[in-house]
Amino acid sequence: MSTVAIDKAGPSRKVKYGSMSRDRAWALRWSYFFLVLFAIFFLTPPVYMLITSLKSSAEISAATNPWWVFHPTLSNYVELLSSNQFLRFFWNSSIVSIVVVIITMVISIPAAFALARMKFWGSATLATGVFLTYLIPDSLLFIPLFKMLGVVQDYTGITLLNRWYVLLFIYPTLTVPFCTWIMIGYFASVPKELDEAALIDGASWLQTLTRIFIPVALPGLIAATIFAFTVSWAQFLYPLVFTTSVDQLVLPVGITTTLIKGDVFNWGQIMTGALLGAAPPLIIYAFLMDYYIAGLTAGATKG
Amino acid sequence: MADVALRKVVKRYDDVEAVRGIDLDIADHEFIVLVGPSGCGKSTTLRMIAGLEDISDGDIMIGGDVVNDVPPKDRDIAMVFQNYALYPHMTVAENMSFGLRLKHYPKAEIKARVTEAARLLDITDLIDRKPKQLSGGQRQRVAMGRAIVRNPKVFLFDEPLSNLDAKLRVQMRIEIKKVHQKVRTTTVYVTHDQVEAMTLADRVVVMNKGRIEQIGTPNELYHKPATRFVAGFIGSPAMNFIPCRLEDVGGTLQIRLTDRIAFPLPPARAARYNALPRTDKLLLGLRPEHLTESHAHLEPGVETFETVLDVTEPMGMETLVYFGLDGTPVCGRVNPNAGAKDGAPMRLAMDLNNMHLLNEETGVVL
Numbered sequence: 001m002s003t004v005a006i007d008k009a010g011p012s013r014k015v016k017y018g019s020m021s022r023d024r025a026w027a028l029r030w031s032y033f034f035l036v037l038f039a040i041f042f043l044t045p046p047v048y049m050l051i052t053s054l055k056s057s058a059e060i061s062a063a064t065n066p067w068w069v070f071h072p073t074l075s076n077y078v079e080l081l082s083s084n085q086f087l088r089f090f091w092n093s094s095i096v097s098i099v100v101v102i103i104t105m106v107i108s109i110p111a112a113f114a115l116a117r118m119k120f121w122g123s124a125t126l127a128t129g130v131f132l133t134y135l136i137p138d139s140l141l142f143i144p145l146f147k148m149l150g151v152v153q154d155y156t157g158i159t160l161l162n163r164w165y166v167l168l169f170i171y172p173t174l175t176v177p178f179c180t181w182i183m184i185g186y187f188a189s190v191p192k193e194l195d196e197a198a199l200i201d202g203a204s205w206l207q208t209l210t211r212i213f214i215p216v217a218l219p220g221l222i223a224a225t226i227f228a229f230t231v232s233w234a235q236f237l238y239p240l241v242f243t244t245s246v247d248q249l250v251l252p253v254g255i256t257t258t259l260i261k262g263d264v265f266n267w268g269q270i271m272t273g274a275l276l277g278a279a280p281p282l283i284i285y286a287f288l289m290d291y292y293i294a295g296l297t298a299g300a301t302k303g
Numbered sequence: 304m305a306d307v308a309l310r311k312v313v314k315r316y317d318d319v320e321a322v323r324g325i326d327l328d329i330a331d332h333e334f335i336v337l338v339g340p341s342g343c344g345k346s347t348t349l350r351m352i353a354g355l356e357d358i359s360d361g362d363i364m365i366g367g368d369v370v371n372d373v374p375p376k377d378r379d380i381a382m383v384f385q386n387y388a389l390y391p392h393m394t395v396a397e398n399m400s401f402g403l404r405l406k407h408y409p410k411a412e413i414k415a416r417v418t419e420a421a422r423l424l425d426i427t428d429l430i431d432r433k434p435k436q437l438s439g440g441q442r443q444r445v446a447m448g449r450a451i452v453r454n455p456k457v458f459l460f461d462e463p464l465s466n467l468d469a470k471l472r473v474q475m476r477i478e479i480k481k482v483h484q485k486v487r488t489t490t491v492y493v494t495h496d497q498v499e500a501m502t503l504a505d506r507v508v509v510m511n512k513g514r515i516e517q518i519g520t521p522n523e524l525y526h527k528p529a530t531r532f533v534a535g536f537i538g539s540p541a542m543n544f545i546p547c548r549l550e551d552v553g554g555t556l557q558i559r560l561t562d563r564i565a566f567p568l569p570p571a572r573a574a575r576y577n578a579l580p581r582t583d584k585l586l587l588g589l590r591p592e593h594l595t596e597s598h599a600h601l602e603p604g605v606e607t608f609e610t611v612l613d614v615t616e617p618m619g620m621e622t623l624v625y626f627g628l629d630g631t632p633v634c635g636r637v638n639p640n641a642g643a644k645d646g647a648p649m650r651l652a653m654d655l656n657n658m659h660l661l662n663e664e665t666g667v668v669l
Binding site: 197198207212 | 384
């Protein structure tokens with residue numbers, strides 16, 4: 001019976017194989033078409049920024065081809081990088097983002113572990129609640145938050161408003177819920193037997209978290225870290241609202257407020273600042289992405 | 304090493320009673336297998352012994368101490384899981400030594416124990432590999448190694464061979480038996496595979512619907528099942544259950560299977576069943592190996608009858624024959640050279656010396 005089946009399947013399989021490879025070829029063509037389309041769409045702005053950043057103010061305002069640099073100059077870069085103000089923004093942004101990432105991880109990892117693994121009364125509701133807080137947009141929150149911090153400032157006498165470190169309290173309201181949510185998913189995907197084995201082996205909950213869950217769910221942790229860093233680095237509304245003095249500003253707000261004077265746009269420096277500002281997240285992506293993908297694929301197959 | 308005792312242990316999930324008050328005494332060094340269909344409460348029972356599930360009622364004792372509220376890590380037990388549950392980011396050696404490292408054992412002792420366990424399980428060459436570089440059988444050995452190095456009071460196995468292919472399962476079954484013979488640790492082993500239960504256990508605990516149906520040695524369960532469930536669960540192919548009734552014919556007790564087929568009971572059986580009311584609905588329980596081809600020299604108590612076979616299954620060393628008796632499907636085991644053919648008539652012999660008689664309503668073996 002089996003030989004008959006093989007004989008019958010022979011020619012039809014050939015036809016199928018042919019059509020499959022044709023389907024595949026078309027699928028590839030379409031994917032390349034859309035990939036190229038997306039690449040053009042997303043790469044045009046940074047390329048335009050790069051071109052503009054290499055031009056002098058005179059060339060930018062001249063009526064020449066905006067897509068070509070006739071007299072390339074690094075003067076914008078030199079000026080910005082030798083400006084204490086710009087370096088101050090950079091420093092503020094870096095310290096805020098790094099500390100926020102640390103605060104976020106310190107809160108989110110144990111929270112996610114508890115919500116994913118330690119079944120307690122209301123844990124499922126709480127997990128959903130965590131996610132719901134993320135859905136409230138910051139444009140809705142900034143006024144109440146401002147009011148709250150004002151009250152705290154009045155009560156304690158500690159200056160919070162118009163200080164860069166106030167952002168350390170504000171940003172986690174954005175990063176913690178989402179990072180917790182991501183990591184609940186990762187922790188939940190770890191087989192239940194793994195923590196049971198660890199419990200039997202004599203590990204406490206904390207040891208189970210640090211020695212089993214964190215290493216096993218590392219791709220999730222990295223995803224959350226990237227997210228927290230990117231959100232903190234690129235956040236605009238909160239620093240615009242909560243900080244005003246020039247020495248307290250972070251990069252996105254600093255560039256727009258100091259390089260736009262009235263209706264005079266210093267385009268060359270704005271583009272240069274934006275490009276320099278985009279560099280740290282890019283470097284972090286490039287550095288962590290290999291690890292991130294390696295971790296993802298390692299967990300993808302059984303075992 | 305220690306004995307384990309369960310006293311009226313109950314597990315309730317909301318309204319459902321998964322384990323309904325079981326009593327079980329497991330002696331030191333004993334290899335006990337809990338067996339039953341899925342949902343019978345065997346895994347829950349094991350997990351309660353491990354401390355991974357709270358018990359709703361009753362007591363669990365390990366080494367004479369009640370451990371109801373003792374966390375798993377303080378029960379001095381080790382568990383092997385169905386899906387191995389190896390720590391994927393650790394090497395084999397790290398996996399095996401994890402428990403010892405948590406307890407801050409001296410490094411030299413950890414190394415000695417891991418080396419010894421690896422030697423015992425024949426995984427010395429794999430000691431520096433990660434779990435993903437191992438085959439299923441090797442992973443299961445590592446999981447056992449992780450249990451052995453701890454030198455616990457009790458080993459708990461939760462369907463450890465279910466993820467392996469059939470051939471490897473047989474091999475690992477023998478390995479587990481060998482390991483137990485060497486380390487002699489009290490073992491509780493859960494499986495749904497009755498062959499595993501029969502081959503591994505000192506005593507088998509057959510569970511059904513949250514209760515213990517019968518506890519006994521593999522031979523006791525096979526030859527003296529207490530209930531229809533046990534009789535049908537243990538043994539493959541399963542025991543035949545043929546509706547029958549008792550009749551008195553000319554002073555001898557006989558068993559009637561169909562209008563056409565009735566046999567006098569052997570004297571020992573007749574004496575045993577004589578007191579039964581003749582009106583009871585009964586089942587004749589007969590294992591397939593007691594339904595064989597007929598031949599010239601039959602022992603007393605072996606009766607022959609003619610039937611038409613529906614299907615035959617040649618297994619090599621034997622041929623399984625299937626036929627119907629008044630609509631009840633029956634399976635017999637005949638010699639492969641006995642000439643059994645699909646759809647052909649055949650004379651079969653029924654060994655009533657090995658029969659069981661069951662009450663059809665209660666399922667009790669009489």
